[in-house]
Amino acid sequence: xxxKGLKRxxxxxxxxxxxxxxxxxxxxxxxxWLQRQTVLNLSxxxxxSRPVHSDPGLARRVLITxxxxxIQDELRGEGIPVPQxxxxxxxxxxxxxxxxxxxxxxxxxxxxxxxxxxxxRLEEDKHLLLCLSPSVTRQQPPSSIIKDSxxxxxxxxxxxxxxxxxxxxxxxxxxxxxxxxxxxxESRYTDSDLSEMNSSLDSxxxxxxxAPSAFGHTPSLLADFSLDDFLFTELDSLLFDxxxxxxxxxxxxxxxxxxxxxTDDFVKTLAGYGNGGTSQSTLQSxxxxxxxxxxxxxxxxxxxxx
Amino acid sequence: MWSSCWTYSLNLSSVPGDxxxxxRWCLSQVKGAVDDDVAEADIISAVEFNHSGELLATGDxxxxxxxxxxxxxxxxxPQCRAEYNVYSTFQSHEPEFDYLKSLEIxxxxxxxxxxxxxxxxHFLLSTNDKTIKLWKISERDKRPEGxxxxxxxxxxxxxxxxxxxxxxxxxxxxxxxxxxxxxxYANAHTYHINSISVNSDNETYLSxxxxxxxxxxxxxxxxxxxxxxxxxxxxxxxxxxxxxxxxHPLQCNTFVYGSSKGSVRLCDMRASAxxxxxxxxxxxxxxxxxxxxxxxxxxxxxDVKFSHSGRYMMTRDYLTLKIWDLHMESRPVETYQxxxxxxxxxCSLYENDCIFDKFECCWRxxxxxxxxxxxxxxxRMFNRDAQRDSTLEASWENGSPGCPLKTWRVCTGSRRKxxxxxxxxxxxxxxxxYTSWHPQDNIVALATVNxxxxxxxxxx
Numbered sequence: 001x002x003x004k005g006l007k008r009x010x011x012x013x014x015x016x017x018x019x020x021x022x023x024x025x026x027x028x029x030x031x032x033w034l035q036r037q038t039v040l041n042l043s044x045x046x047x048x049s050r051p052v053h054s055d056p057g058l059a060r061r062v063l064i065t066x067x068x069x070x071i072q073d074e075l076r077g078e079g080i081p082v083p084q085x086x087x088x089x090x091x092x093x094x095x096x097x098x099x100x101x102x103x104x105x106x107x108x109x110x111x112x113x114x115x116x117x118x119x120x121r122l123e124e125d126k127h128l129l130l131c132l133s134p135s136v137t138r139q140q141p142p143s144s145i146i147k148d149s150x151x152x153x154x155x156x157x158x159x160x161x162x163x164x165x166x167x168x169x170x171x172x173x174x175x176x177x178x179x180x181x182x183x184x185x186e187s188r189y190t191d192s193d194l195s196e197m198n199s200s201l202d203s204x205x206x207x208x209x210x211a212p213s214a215f216g217h218t219p220s221l222l223a224d225f226s227l228d229d230f231l232f233t234e235l236d237s238l239l240f241d242x243x244x245x246x247x248x249x250x251x252x253x254x255x256x257x258x259x260x261x262x263t264d265d266f267v268k269t270l271a272g273y274g275n276g277g278t279s280q281s282t283l284q285s286x287x288x289x290x291x292x293x294x295x296x297x298x299x300x301x302x303x304x305x306x
Numbered sequence: 307m308w309s310s311c312w313t314y315s316l317n318l319s320s321v322p323g324d325x326x327x328x329x330r331w332c333l334s335q336v337k338g339a340v341d342d343d344v345a346e347a348d349i350i351s352a353v354e355f356n357h358s359g360e361l362l363a364t365g366d367x368x369x370x371x372x373x374x375x376x377x378x379x380x381x382x383x384p385q386c387r388a389e390y391n392v393y394s395t396f397q398s399h400e401p402e403f404d405y406l407k408s409l410e411i412x413x414x415x416x417x418x419x420x421x422x423x424x425x426x427x428h429f430l431l432s433t434n435d436k437t438i439k440l441w442k443i444s445e446r447d448k449r450p451e452g453x454x455x456x457x458x459x460x461x462x463x464x465x466x467x468x469x470x471x472x473x474x475x476x477x478x479x480x481x482x483x484x485x486x487x488x489x490x491y492a493n494a495h496t497y498h499i500n501s502i503s504v505n506s507d508n509e510t511y512l513s514x515x516x517x518x519x520x521x522x523x524x525x526x527x528x529x530x531x532x533x534x535x536x537x538x539x540x541x542x543x544x545x546x547x548x549x550x551x552x553x554h555p556l557q558c559n560t561f562v563y564g565s566s567k568g569s570v571r572l573c574d575m576r577a578s579a580x581x582x583x584x585x586x587x588x589x590x591x592x593x594x595x596x597x598x599x600x601x602x603x604x605x606x607x608x609d610v611k612f613s614h615s616g617r618y619m620m621t622r623d624y625l626t627l628k629i630w631d632l633h634m635e636s637r638p639v640e641t642y643q644x645x646x647x648x649x650x651x652x653c654s655l656y657e658n659d660c661i662f663d664k665f666e667c668c669w670r671x672x673x674x675x676x677x678x679x680x681x682x683x684x685x686r687m688f689n690r691d692a693q694r695d696s697t698l699e700a701s702w703e704n705g706s707p708g709c710p711l712k713t714w715r716v717c718t719g720s721r722r723k724x725x726x727x728x729x730x731x732x733x734x735x736x737x738x739x740y741t742s743w744h745p746q747d748n749i750v751a752l753a754t755v756n757x758x759x760x761x762x763x764x765x766x
Contacts, residue, residue: 039600071599117531
């Protein structure tokens with residue numbers, strides 16, 4: 001009577017029978033607490049995974065984030081210590097249009113009361129509007145934002161120990177911009193990859209205070225960043241740069257030369273570049289990366305002054 | 307004016323329904339493949355009648371638009387008015403790739419809006435996430451014949467073979483419907499476009515994405531003006547997005563936009579160039595007894611539609627339909643529960659993402675009834691005058707065309723009467739998100755996953 005095809009029943013809670021939905025949430029404090037915990041876990045899960053349908057819209061992310069924040073506020077209000085995996089204050093939106101829009105200032109201020117604002121003036125950087133625009137303007141991002149982003153990003157990397165290759169990438173790239181290395185050649189970086197880097201950093205940066213490990217990030221986002229960075233910068237400069245600023249940040253194995261991507265293929269390829277063709281060194285450097293993560297973290301904290 | 311305002315709320319226990327469980331609605335046609343294997347590209351994502359009701363456009367996830375035309379010969383027969391046949395099919399949008407952000411731009415058609423007809427050709431606006439296009443659909447039923455320099459098959463004749471001159475004449479040919487893109491309005495939206503709306507001045511239209519609304523002139527593709535911008539200076543402070551927007555049907559200076567927090571703002575473009583300051587804010591205070599973790603999500607406005615009269619506005623959120631009097635901002639004048647039985651299932655619906663489904667709604671031509679979709683291929687009709695509602699099912703198995711549909715009832719108890727179904731038996735993968743009502747007749751078109759259903763109301 002309802003049409004052929006498999007009827008998919010409404011998914012029931014897996015947790016336990018207490019979670020059978022009742023409209024009276026206040027009836028049992030345990031029930032409420034359990035449901036809150038469930039919603040919390042679901043929200044975190046959703047923010048870190050792609051939705052079933054292909055469109056990870058901004059609206060959806062905002063709604064999930066608000067739900068999460070509401071729970072967090074409630075927990076705080078009850079005096080329950082909020083775990084480090086919570087976003088504090090900021091919303092983990094990770095908007096891909098990135099950092100540049102912030103430094104450019106919101107287009108709103110350029111509006112005048114009497115005249116309409118052309119959309120082209122909304123974003124000062126036209127490339128944000130034009131998908132394939134070649135023109136890119138240069139801006140030097142204030143270092144404070146990089147520091148905050150970096151600290152939390154670095155903290156995140158702790159959670160992502162398996163993908164250690166990216167740590168080195170962060171250290172080499174951001175290290176340069178932080179310490180204003182004389183060898184730092186701005187021309188090597190187009191603004192786009194700076195913004196890409198910072199946008200990814202922003203997207204992983206979920207806390208405004210330097211608390212370690214905001215909730216972990218899917219490797220894929222970092223992978224995107226890495227890939228873009230690779231597309232825009234010269235491979236050689238990444239691999240063979242031996243600027244003084246990067247040495248305290250790099251691992252003792254000199255593995256800053258070896259930048260690994262999440263994908264295995266790339267790792268092998270780069271290992272080939274940096275080590276004259278032998279792919280075995282990748283494994284060694286990975287292990288060394290793990291050992292040096294704590295060292296790196298400590299150094300960064302000292303530098304950034306957390 | 308105030309004495310006539312009331313709030314009407316329907317709950318399950320007092321559903322009057324229609325007499326003996328039969329409605330006056332009948333299935334007229336089903337379009338699309340009826341097998342269970344649905345290709346992603348065939349999933350319908352937009353449904354819209356044109357201003358005369360003669361044409362019905364559908365858009366799908368594959369970026370195609372299919373236009374159906376009302377059967378011309380039987381148009382005047384009352385029982386056959388709802389016969390629509392394919393008129394034109396064309397590819398409106400193609401998938402694109404944003405190289406700078408490494409993101410794919412889907413070709414899925416988000417919205418279709420027709421322009422009022424000014425000449426023999428028909429114009430519509432279609433949009434995906436980033437680009438809006440103006441399409442001209444025109445008929446060609448004559449072609450010139452009798453060229454001097456060309457043969458009928460197109461080959462050129464040698465000038466030296468000409469001995470006489472003749473004037474080419476138009477000869478009838480098989481009807482051909484052509485769709486050609488007349489304008490492409492691109493590069494004005496950083497975020498995903500969720501709405502387009504043609505102004506009553508027939509010269510401008512608005513397009514809305516998550517954070518901005520832009521105003522366009524139909525003739526110009528190289529400039530667009532921003533009229534609403536809710537993007538905060540610091541994106542980390544973003545807590546609210548724009549979800550739907552529409553121009554007033556009669557006042558060309560007025561438009562509304564709904565937000566993810568359940569509020570609707572009415573703006574007057576005469577007030578200032580940038581309408582960040584609303585003229586009216588329509589928001590109903592939250593009922594503390596129904597507060598839950600999902601209160602904000604379910605309050606998010608999924609659709610906003612003005613009545614044809616321009617006096618009322620309807621908003622759809624996850625569980626309800628609300629009718630607002632534009633003169634009263636404090637609360638809606640009517641509230642209809644679409645599927646209130648889902649209130650206790652919100653956690654599960656959050657888990658499977660159904661809670662983010664964006665349902666559309668539509669008005670009947672005379673504004674006396676409203677309609678919206680639900681799950682299990684149910685759709686809900688609310689008769690404002692008679693204060694009655696009914697639940698109907700879009701199913702090609704149910705009865706033959708012309709046979710009145712049975713009304714359904716969703717119950718939470720264990721007893722099942724005929725035409726009752728338990729909440730736990732609902733199929734949440736079958737949902738009706740897109741609906742459109744014929745502007746004059748009682749014909750409705752709605753989309754299930756990949757089928758277009760056309761229903762007609764039988765006169766008593």
